[in-house]
Amino acid sequence: MYRYDEFDAKFVNERTAQFRDQANRRLSGELTEEEFRPLRLMNGLYLQLHAYMLRVAIPYGTLSSKQMHQLAMIADKYDKGYGHFTTRQNIQYNWIKLEDTANILQDLADVEMHAIQTSGNCIRNVTTDQWAGAAADELADPRPVGELIRQWSSLHPEFSYLPRKFKIAITGAPHDRAAVKVHDIGMRLHKNDQGKVGWEIMVGGGQGRTPMIAVTVRNFLPENELIAYLEAIMRVYNLYGRRDNKYKARVKILVHELGADKFKAEVEGEYAKHPAQETQVEMRELARIAEYFKPPAFEKLSRFAPHFEDAKRSNADFARWARNNLAAHQKDGYTIVNISLKPEGGIPGDATGEQMRTMANLAAQFSFDELRVSHAQNIVLPHVKLEDVFGIWEALVKAELAAANYGLAGDIIACPGMDYCSLATARSIPIAQAISRKFADVSVQENYGPLKINISGCINACGHHHVGHIGILGLDKKGEEFFQITLGGSSTENASIGTILGPGFAAHEVPDAIETILQTYVKLRVPQEDFISAYRRLGPKPFKEALYAAA
Amino acid sequence: MPLLKNNAFVADQFVNLGDEEALPETGKIIVSFTRLAQEWDSLAKFTGVLGLRLSNTDKVESLAPYISQIALIVLSFPAFGDGRSYSLARALRLDGYRGELRAEGNVLPDQLQYMRQVGFDSFFVTDRFPLQTWQAAGHQMSLAYQRGLFRQAQETEVWSTRQQGFAPWEEQPHAG
Incomplete structure (x- = not known):
């Protein structure tokens, strides 16, 4: 992992001092809100519906356990005990006081972090593959x-x-x-x-x-x-x-x-x-x-991990989680652990301070002290020995972090929507929660296969609904929210923009509509064909017919 | 509106010449780019000091034939969020322009250091802030990661300073 040298440390400390001065000038009234606005935005501080929101940069999504502990501390001390991991691999705190902000930035600087350029019309935090340095298919980190x-x-x-x-x-x-x-x-x-x-x-x-x-x-x-x-x-x-x-x-x-x-x-x-x-x-x-990014000191391990295999045989829940939440590592005997921040009925991307500490401790003990934030709002332990995985899973179960839905229907990306955001025209978190409850049974989700559902609460598309296999866009018509569904989006190397299926749905109709789409897919798929491939072969027609025929 | 230069408020010696106004015998004048291009034959023979006001949609490369005879270029910031003149200034300095470069319009203390780094060296500023505020504002940060900046504000250039044996990529100080 990158470590600050004297220059990086001085840079961030000076920037923090500069912001402290700007915030004091605003609090004393020397600066107008209009003049302060661009200054606070350059430091990641937004004014939202109910309070200030601070967005902290997690460059290329990489964190040490010490940094994750500090994020947990900030959640507990200055927010309501939780933080929200975002689609740009950052973390947001939604209940921040202006007078605390300079102290938070100093707490961040102490662990080599900052909130520089997480907002404003400038170059934002650079993002990358959450499996960088670990993925089996990688050319270079x-x-x-x-x-x-x-x-x-x-x-x-x-x-x-x-x-x-x-x-x-x-x-x-x-x-x-x-x-x-x-x-x-x-x-x-x-x-x-x-x-x-x-x-x-x-x-x-x-x-x-x-x-x-x-x-x-x-x-x-x-x-x-x-x-x-x-x-x-x-x-x-x-x-x-x-x-x-x-x-x-x-x-x-x-x-x-x-x-x-x-x-x-x-x-x-x-x-x-x-x-x-x-x-x-x-x-x-x-x-x-x-x-700083040299591979950690991996041990030479066998590809076969007997304890891991035994645990899968004797524990069906673990086996399911391992099937869905692990990914292939470059090194034999190691794996990538994907921790889903999408529990049934939960808020996508939210983690409590206590959960952050659990994940930080697991990283320190089992993953060379490294964690990643993914753009799908999950947390990754990038370098884990297969033989350690069962113990990690048990700790995750205790911390309510063991949702086995990574990459499945329940692994929903959603923006904060009208619950927090002043731009939103509709809610998105409650829609995500309702869909996640609808497909609570992971075996049902496994039957639907790899799937990306993305929800945005307004046209600005922070939930990336255009590139969801199933995209949901919340809009407002004369004070009533309704939800438009798009199909066929993808953000991979074969990127595509989704197509709008037809008239929108009321909030309570959305989970059923998603189920209709998925059942149509199950009926029409050929063996081994995932949802996006089937959609690309079939086009929107059968899905449209299934959704709107009844109406 | 005070003119800030070398950390002091100074008197402006240049006079703005409207496109219809007659050319004086001598003195320090500022003309528009339109006039410069149209009347170059007579302006080239002007015995005073020639300044130029650019709009932030003018193309810097079209200045090439005139640049050696221009002692001042004025660029504007119609709104503080309109950052085009940062790029125009940097391009002028990268192209070798060494005369005075002046910012006018929405120039606020918290932007002053950026403006100096891209090559501005004089500023028409609002009179809302005392001189001390401007003096402090010009060097709030003592470091810069970017190379090839016009670093009159003496920031440490981090990348070359880290590497033994590399001098910072210094721009030459201007003559004006």
């Missing part, structure tokens, strides 16, 4: 580049007042778990014909009101040119991105309005003017960072 981008984008003087927010996601594996094609910039590591490693750079993906898949501007960018090339993209966007309408201000609209070819030409033109002439410092910096 993308996190050193993630850290390089974190540092480069921190308080970047040229790119702190962009037309709109800017999100970068990177992946080092062919199976894209970071949804890079629906980000402002998506980066994918791959090998060229000569066996050299470089980055495919994609620009202009996004969700919100106008969902779009990113276009490739460079197929193979050598790593040493990365920062200079990103600066060229950012400069083109900063100069030419629309500022007349905030709903048309994301880079995807610029790419769309200019056309992909013209946009590429602008970027290449800008890059040609100031190309990466001298990149030794960047390369040495990347090498310095990469030292």
Whole structure:
């Protein structure tokens, strides 16, 4: 894991002191709310429906147990005893007081964390594969580049007042778990014909009101040119991105309005003017960072783990959880443990301080002190010995963290919706809870197979409903909330935007509608065909007929 | 509205010349880009000091023929959230412009350091804040990760400082 050196520590401490001064000036009335607003937003502090919300950056979703303990402490001391893990691998606290915020930022700085640029029209926290450094299919760990981008984008003087927010996601594996094609910039590591490693750079993906898949501007960018090339993209966007309408201000609209070819030409033109002439410092910096991400001291283990196999045979609940919540690790005898933060009837992504401490302790004892936050709002223990898994599961059961629904119908992504958010037009958490109760029986979920259900409480799409296999969008019609269903979205390497099926449903009708869709799939699928593949083969027609025929 | 330069409020010696106003014999004048392009033949012979006001939609590269004779470029921030002039300033400095670069419009203390880092060196500021506020605002952070900034504010450039044997990527201080 990356550790701050004296420079990083000083940087975050100075930034905290600066915010303390700004908050004091606001509290004394020297700054108006209008002037304070952009300053607090640059430090992750939002004003929501009921209170301030603080969004803390978890760069590329990686945490140490010490950091997780501190997040738990903050939840207990300054919030109501819980925190909410988000789709951008961050954590949000929903009940924060302005006068506490500088102290919280100092508590974060003490464990090498911050809330810089988790909000505002700037480059946001860079996200990546939650299995980075562990996944069996990975080419290289993308996190050193993630850290390089974190540092480069921190308080970047040229790119702190962009037309709109800017999100970068990177992946080092062919199976894209970071949804890079629906980000402002998506980066994918791959090998060229000569066996050299470089980055495919994609620009202009996004969700919100106008969902779009990113276009490739460079197929193979050598790593040493990365920062200079990103600066060229950012400069083109900063100069030419629309500022007349905030709903048309994301880079995807610029790419769309200019056309992909013209946009590429602008970027290449800008890059040609100031190309990466001298990149030794960047390369040495990347090498310095990469030292921190060296694989931990794995033991040489057998692929076969007898105790693990015995435990599965003798305990059906454990066997089910192990079947759904583990993923293949690079090393024999190790596995990736995915802890679902989606208990039946729970709030997706929420964890109590006590649960955070449990997960931190498990990481310290069994996973080389590392945890990850996934964009699906779950927690990952990336490096676990198979022989330790049963003990971990028992501890998770006690902490009510053993939902066996990872990647299934109950593993729902949802935004905070009208329960917290001032932009929302409908509730999303209660819909997620109702669906999760409907499919409480995990064997039913297993029958439906891998499935991504995404719920957004407004058109801004923070619940990523456009890329859910089943997407649910909450809207408002004359004071009545209703829910539109889309099918066929995906955020992987085969990214696609979902199609709206037809008229919306009332809140109480949504779980039944989802069940109708899934039963239609079960009826029409061929053996081994998961939901998204079946939908791609069948198209929306049979699902439409099943849903609306009765009406 | 005070003009902030070198950490002090100073008198502005330049005069704005409207597009219809007659060209004076000499003195320090600021003209629009339109006028500069249209009347270059006469402006090239101007014996005073020439300043230029750019709009944040003007293209920096079209300045190339004129740049060596320009001593001041004024860029505006029509709203504090409109960040185009940060990129224009940085592009001008990367292209080698070494004259004075002035910010006007919505210039607030908490943006001053960013403006200095991209190459601004004078600022029309609101008179709501005392000079001490501006003096402190220019260097709230003592470090910057980015390289190739116009670092008159003397921030430590973290990446090159970490690496033994690499001097920071310093821009040359300007002549004006």
